[in-house]
Amino acid sequence: MTFRVTLRMELKPGCEQAFVEEWNRGTEAVTGHHANLGQWLCKDTGADDVYWIVSDWLDEPRFRAFESSPTHREHRARLHPYRSGGSFHTMEITAHIPGRAASADA
Template sequence: MLRMEIKPGMGPEFERVWKEVGESVTSHPANIGQWLSRGAEQGEDEVYYIVSDWLDEAQFRAFESSDRHLQHRTKLHPYRSGGSMTTMHVVARLAGAAA
């Protein structure tokens, strides 16, 4: 999961560009999908969360160091003012009634 802090007032443009360049990630054979969410807490108007799901960490790490990823990051970098990333492994899933 990537937490991105976006420069003030640039959220709508960031969202547009993220959708435009997303195929460079989702078309990778090991990528399962991506989700973009905006923070809902007080003071998180310019905070976005990107969840990117991969078959395994090794293939994600290979993508992360590729030219393809560098080009993707270069297009989103002008909007970013800070952020952090964490990786995790799903250990269990409980489907809700609506599923």
């Protein structure tokens, strides 16, 4: 069962470009972990200063091990200066039904 983590990042005014650049520089800290299935950076369409970071993991225990690692703490510290607020959410994906576009020939 996939474990999903979402982080809502509210950014300080004028920091959007620097935040995106720093996030891109640090992706290996997350995607390089043996339990990570992928990571996405999403810009909120309703607020210029809000981004969502979504990552999928093999399971919660392995995510929690990553979360307490020095690699994660360093990565988080590099993003923290851009953040003015936000929230953190975790969930287990219990079902996935691919849409028509996912199965169409490209």
